[in-house]
Amino acid sequence: MKIIVxxxxxxxxxxxxxxxxxxxGxxxxxxxxxxxxxxxxxxQRTEHSLHDGDRIEIVAPRQGG
Known part of the structure; x- marks a missing residue:
């Protein structure tokens, strides 16, 4: 399936x-x-099903200023 990450x-x-x-990774x-x-x-990530066309955002915390 195609998704947007x-x-x-x-x-x-x-x-x-x-x-x-x-x-x-x-x-x-x-x-x-x-x-x-x-x-x-x-x-809830293990139970959250993905579907064609879903838009997923993955954000990592950052330190600094």
Whole structure:
């Protein structure tokens, strides 16, 4: 299926948000996620199904000033 991750179109076979993060090498990273502009808590990522055309944002915290 085709999805958009942080503004870039990607093709994936990941069925869930957690599986997508694993495929992107960010499965254990401390990140915030949203699907179609709706925040998805870490505890719900394994249950959150992805669909063709979904827009996923993955944001990592940054330090500094």
């Amino acid at each position: 942080n503004g870039e179109t990607q093709v994936t076979s990941a069925a869930t948000l957690a599986a997508l993060l694993d495929a992107l 960010q499965g254990k990273a401390k990140v915030a996620t949203s699907v179609n502009e709706v925040f998805v808590p870490k505890q």
